[in-house]
Amino acid sequence: MNDGPEQPDGGAGGMTRAAFLAAVAASATAATAAALSPLKDVLDLPSLEEFLQQHYKELSPEEKKAVLERIAKQVKKDYGVRANLSDPPPIPGVEFGYALNIGRCIGCRKCVHACVKENNQSRNPELQYIRVLKMRKGSIDVESSEHHYEGEVPEAGFYYMPVQCHQCRKAPCVKVCPVKATWQEPDGIIVVDYDWCIGCRYCMAACPYYARRFNFAKPEIPAGELNADMAYLSNRPRPKGVVEKCTFCLQRTREGKYPACVEVCPTGSRKFGNLLDPDSEVSQVIKNKRVYVLKEEVGTLPRFYYYFDL
Amino acid sequence: MMRELKDYLVFVARCAARTLDGDWRYLLWMTALTAAALLGLNAYCKQLAAGLMVTGMSDQVSWGLYIANFTFLVGMAAAAVMLVIPVYVYKDETLHDVVILGELLAVAVIVMCLLFVTADLGRPDRFWHMIPFVGKFNWPISMLSWDVIVLNGYLALNAHICGYLVYMVYLGRKPSKLWYLPFVFLAMFWAISIHTVTAFLYVGLGGRPFWNSAIVAPRFLASAFTAGPGFLILTLQVIRRVTDYKVTDKALMMLRNIVQVSMVINVFLLFCELFKEFYTDSAHVASAKYLFFGLHGHHGLVGWIWTAMALDAAALVLLMLPLSRSLKYLDLACLLAIAGIWIEKGMGLVVPAFIPTQLGEIVEYFPTLNEWLICAGIWAFGMLLYTLFLKMTIPVLTGDLRPRQ
Amino acid sequence: MTPVPRWVGGACVGTFLVLAGVFAVDLIGKGPGLDELPPLKPEHYDPATVRKVPSAMMFDGAPCSSCHEGLEPNTGNPKERGVFHEAKKLQHGRNQHCFNCHHRADPTHFADFDGAPIKLADVQLLCAKCHGTTFRDWKNGSHGRRTGHWDLAKGGPRTTVCIACHDPHWPVFKAIEAAPGPHVNPRARERS
Numbered sequence: 072m073n074d075g076p077e078q079p080d081g082g083a084g085g086m087t088r089a090a091f092l093a094a095v096a097a098s099a100t101a102a103t104a105a106a107l108s109p110l111k112d113v114l115d116l117p118s119l120e121e122f123l124q125q126h127y128k129e130l131s132p133e134e135k136k137a138v139l140e141r142i143a144k145q146v147k148k149d150y151g152v153r154a155n156l157s158d159p160p161p162i163p164g165v166e167f168g169y170a171l172n173i174g175r176c177i178g179c180r181k182c183v184h185a186c187v188k189e190n191n192q193s194r195n196p197e198l199q200y201i202r203v204l205k206m207r208k209g210s211i212d213v214e215s216s217e218h219h220y221e222g223e224v225p226e227a228g229f230y231y232m233p234v235q236c237h238q239c240r241k242a243p244c245v246k247v248c249p250v251k252a253t254w255q256e257p258d259g260i261i262v263v264d265y266d267w268c269i270g271c272r273y274c275m276a277a278c279p280y281y282a283r284r285f286n287f288a289k290p291e292i293p294a295g296e297l298n299a300d301m302a303y304l305s306n307r308p309r310p311k312g313v314v315e316k317c318t319f320c321l322q323r324t325r326e327g328k329y330p331a332c333v334e335v336c337p338t339g340s341r342k343f344g345n346l347l348d349p350d351s352e353v354s355q356v357i358k359n360k361r362v363y364v365l366k367e368e369v370g371t372l373p374r375f376y377y378y379f380d381l
Numbered sequence: 382m383m384r385e386l387k388d389y390l391v392f393v394a395r396c397a398a399r400t401l402d403g404d405w406r407y408l409l410w411m412t413a414l415t416a417a418a419l420l421g422l423n424a425y426c427k428q429l430a431a432g433l434m435v436t437g438m439s440d441q442v443s444w445g446l447y448i449a450n451f452t453f454l455v456g457m458a459a460a461a462v463m464l465v466i467p468v469y470v471y472k473d474e475t476l477h478d479v480v481i482l483g484e485l486l487a488v489a490v491i492v493m494c495l496l497f498v499t500a501d502l503g504r505p506d507r508f509w510h511m512i513p514f515v516g517k518f519n520w521p522i523s524m525l526s527w528d529v530i531v532l533n534g535y536l537a538l539n540a541h542i543c544g545y546l547v548y549m550v551y552l553g554r555k556p557s558k559l560w561y562l563p564f565v566f567l568a569m570f571w572a573i574s575i576h577t578v579t580a581f582l583y584v585g586l587g588g589r590p591f592w593n594s595a596i597v598a599p600r601f602l603a604s605a606f607t608a609g610p611g612f613l614i615l616t617l618q619v620i621r622r623v624t625d626y627k628v629t630d631k632a633l634m635m636l637r638n639i640v641q642v643s644m645v646i647n648v649f650l651l652f653c654e655l656f657k658e659f660y661t662d663s664a665h666v667a668s669a670k671y672l673f674f675g676l677h678g679h680h681g682l683v684g685w686i687w688t689a690m691a692l693d694a695a696a697l698v699l700l701m702l703p704l705s706r707s708l709k710y711l712d713l714a715c716l717l718a719i720a721g722i723w724i725e726k727g728m729g730l731v732v733p734a735f736i737p738t739q740l741g742e743i744v745e746y747f748p749t750l751n752e753w754l755i756c757a758g759i760w761a762f763g764m765l766l767y768t769l770f771l772k773m774t775i776p777v778l779t780g781d782l783r784p785r786q
Numbered sequence: 787m788t789p790v791p792r793w794v795g796g797a798c799v800g801t802f803l804v805l806a807g808v809f810a811v812d813l814i815g816k817g818p819g820l821d822e823l824p825p826l827k828p829e830h831y832d833p834a835t836v837r838k839v840p841s842a843m844m845f846d847g848a849p850c851s852s853c854h855e856g857l858e859p860n861t862g863n864p865k866e867r868g869v870f871h872e873a874k875k876l877q878h879g880r881n882q883h884c885f886n887c888h889h890r891a892d893p894t895h896f897a898d899f900d901g902a903p904i905k906l907a908d909v910q911l912l913c914a915k916c917h918g919t920t921f922r923d924w925k926n927g928s929h930g931r932r933t934g935h936w937d938l939a940k941g942g943p944r945t946t947v948c949i950a951c952h953d954p955h956w957p958v959f960k961a962i963e964a965a966p967g968p969h970v971n972p973r974a975r976e977r978s
Contacts, residue, residue: 085789085790085791085792086789086790086792086795087789087790088401088402088787088788088789088790089787090795091408091789091790091794091795091798092401094795094798094799095412095795095798095799095802098798098799098802098803098806099415099419099802101802101803101806102416102419102802102803102805102806102809103419103422104806105423105805105806105807105808105809105810106419106420106422106423106426106805106806106809107422107423107426108423108426108809108810108812109423109426109427109429109430109812110426110429110430111430112427112430112431113429113430114430117506122506122507126510126516126517129517162937170928172928172929175929177959177962178964179962179964179965180830180964180965180966180967181830181831181832181833181965183965184826184830184831184965184966185830185831185833187826187831188826188831194823194825194826195820195821195823196434196820196971197823197968197969198440199968202740202742202968203967204740204741212664212741213739213740213741214664214667214737214741215741216740216741216742218740218742218967218968219967219968219970220964220967221964221966221967222963222964223961223962223963223964224961224962224963224964225959225961226961234740243586243587243588246522246523247523247524247525247585247586248519248523248525249511249518249519249523249525249526249529250507250510250511250516250517250518250519251517251518251519252510252517267507267510267517268503268504268507269502269503269504269505269507269508269510269511270433270502270503270504270507271498271501271502271503271525272443272444272501272503273523273525273582275440275443276443276444276586276589276734276735277586277588277589278588278739279587279588279739280588280739280740281440281441281738281739281740281742283440284440285433285440285443285503286432286503287432287433287434287436287438287439287440287973288431288432288433288434288820289432293825296826310504311432311503312432312433312502312503312504313503313504314503324936326940327935327936327937327939327940327941328934328935328936328937328940329932329933329934329935329936329943331831333932333933334833334933335831335832335833336931337834337835337836337931337951338836338931338951338959339929339930339931339932339946339951342927342928342932343936344927344936345936345937350926351927351936352926352927352928352932352936352943355926355927355928356927356928359923359926359928360923360928366588366739369587369588370587371587371588378928380919380920380923380929401787402787402788404788405790405791405794408790408794408798409794409797409798412797412798412801412802413801415802416801416802416805419802419805419809420805420814423809423814424814424816427816428816431816434820434973435816435817436973437973437974438973439971439973439974440971441971441974442974744970744971744974745974746974747973747974747975749816749817749818749973750814750815750817751814751816751817754814
């Protein structure tokens with residue numbers, strides 16, 4: 072800065088620097104304020120306790136209880152439903168596995184919609200964990216599959232291959248998360264702490280099975296359709312901007328029930344159970360059937376097996 | 382101690398005051414950048430309110446322009462090392478006077494990188510989850526956690542080196558080697574590491590064959606060492622035109638050599654990648670096919686990539702010809718190379734890996750206006766920062782700004 | 787400091803004021819919104835089995851015994867004889883004879899190889915006559931529908947008998963309407 076006195080006037084065609092700076096500062100401030108105006112539409116700003124909430128694994132039992140109560144209160148407020156919100160722990164001695172009989176699946180997509188209903192997925196924008204691929208018989212090349220088939224199924228010459236989270240033993244999605252917001256539970260289920268995920272979507276890039284979904288907008292579920300039996304790590308309503316995925320319906324399966332997709336499958340193509348129990352359905356399938364895993368070459372060791380009868 | 386702190390603050394304040402001065406070109410330039418940055422801010426506020434649904438991204442193509450720009454800019458930042466190495470390793474003084482301008486650029490560009498990552502986050506309010514010891518940092522397993530460390534580390538290193546050296550020039554003191562040489566050498570390795578880590582971000586994903594290729598990191602470095610010094614060639618000419626700072630033609634020609642060699646390597650590595658993809662012609666070629674020729678009737682990126690190829694080729698030819706010893710043609714070559722590499726690394730590397738999806742579905746990616754505005758806003762903000770840095774430091778470097786006696 | 791030409795001042799201030807106006811009335815907008823989507827229909831997630839299993843042997847809503855009680859053992863092919871059974875479509879592969887399954891002497895039961903009756907409640911034993919490997923799979927859970935609990939400690943699964951899914955006269959599944967497919971994201975569509 073030249074430390075001489077301010078020049079009083081810049082002459083006929085000019086204004087003083089001070090006057091200019093003042094005018095620019097004022098107009099730029101006005102423009103900035105106006106630029107920030109869309110922030111008035113931010114309706115889901117986290118409360119202070121939400122903002123400061125610790126990672127799921129760091130929560131003490133009391134803190135966890137308080138968090139569950141807060142979420143239940145929020146559900147009551149948003150959906151008018153008294154949520155039966157719990158946090159069921161993994162069952163010792165249980166490792167879940169899934170087997171799907173591609174020789175029996177008829178591609179009716181009931182699993183897709185039962186899953187949406189059970190797990191309180193957003194209806195609009197639409198979010199589904201299961202994708203059913205219509206494949207030409209004899210081909211296992213997913214690139215030639217049809218995702219948007221409609222009308223009557225099954226169609227001759229085709230088979231149907233539903234794909235959902237494979238709950239990989241060497242899960243690339245878990246590895247890449249920069250904040251440990253997703254991890255593998257002792258029963259093999261890979262979960263997401265929706266209150267910890269920062270929404271970077273690196274896990275979506277890492278997943279070889281297209282199993283993860285992102286909440287691009289605030290999820291929308293009709294109040295009357297909300298499933299009130301919910302768990303912290305699975306089907307409680309999700310906030311905007313976080314990733315979610317299939318959890319084998321842990322709110323059901325950790326209570327001993329079958330996942331919703333198994334329950335609904337009209338052809339009995341879906342098999343679920345404890346891999347550590349040699350008599351369970353999945354163990355029997357693996358022992359006796361022709362079993363393969365999708366994209367074996369990627370080497371993520373899925374707990375999801377496809378099989379067929381001879 | 383207090384006295385030194387006060388002196389330092391006076392130095393910063395006097396430098397900052399220089400940013401208010403300037404002729405009409407400066408004022409219009411700054412106004413234009415501020416206006417563009419505000420457009421970006423406005424668009425980002427809309428994204429905050431509505432969520433990432435205002436972008437063209439989807440579950441199928443979950444990364445887009447933000448990450449593409451981020452990748453390109455990490456390279457620009459790393460390129461500062463190409464000025465440092467000749468000066469500090471080979472004791473070649475040609476580039477001595479412009480090293481600091483390169484490092485200032487690195488600082489501004491890293492800020493842009495961090496902004497692009499933030500723009501891409503679904504929950505920017507949870508940024509603190511990424512702070513080591515405060516949040517829950519997945520280090521050393523997640524490549525993204527490495528990226529957070531190396532980027533912020535690089536920012537700190539360069540900010541320190543620039544700040545310290547400029548302050549010493551201001552005081553008229555000889556800088557103490559202990560206070561900057563170790564940092565300069567550390568920053569040299571660090572620069573390579575930021576772009577390598579960013580490449581590993583992609584390379585480490587077995588489920589994305591298009592990225593899962595060991596050549597990505599060398600390709601990134603080669604393209605970065607083309608685009609970065611190329612950008613500096615353009616900037617330095619602007620600087621010497623509008624300020625009293627001396628930038629010699631010799632320095633520009635040395636940068637030309639760097640750009641030239643890097644461009645040759647870049648095109649060669651690109652050729653290697655393309656050969657592998659298309660000659661093998663395995664199922665994994667789908668993304669590359671989509672990128673270059675379209676797949677099953679979808680051609681969203683074909684125009685982009687052939688534009689990039691044409692720009693790259695034109696830049697390469699120009700750079701190889703003696704013609705580009707003339708600044709006019711050199712500038713043209715740099716512009717072409719920067720644009721070509723921006724496309725090649727962004728729309729050409731980030732997006733096609735998502736198409737077709739892991740399950741063979743083809744969903745294309747079309748950036749929205751809102752997304753473009755946010756990108757333009759971040760670029761404008763970065764340029765604004767760089768201009769401010771230059772405005773603050775050049776008077777010191779030219780000896781115009783000295784402590785008051 | 788140097789003065790600023792008036793037009794420069796005007797241009798700078800003007801730019802910001804225009805920008806403020808553009809933001810205030812939101813001239814730019816934010817691009818594509820959401821499509822209207824039809825609501826989820828209950829039939830798309832209804833867990834009912836494909837068929838209902840009757841608790842007694844019935845034909846057209848009437849128990850078999852209402853006609854066949856006390857009659858002599860049936861002879862010949864019922865489809866060629868009665869006015870009742872001739873319309874029955876049989877599409878069970880090479881198994882084309884009523885009495886391969888139904889008991890000739892006692893129509894309320896099925897027949898085993900040795901002529902011993904098989905109760906309706908044990909229909910899987912009838913199917914097992916031919917489909918031995920499937921029966922084995924059904925017993926260990928790799929074939930057939932199971933609902934309820936995977937966990938035996940919580941009560942275990944409810945198994946579903948063969949004829950709850952397969953029409954015994956036409957065991958291949960008939961085509962049904964698929965539930966709606968994935969919605970194409972409006973953001974992923976090309977905008978002109």
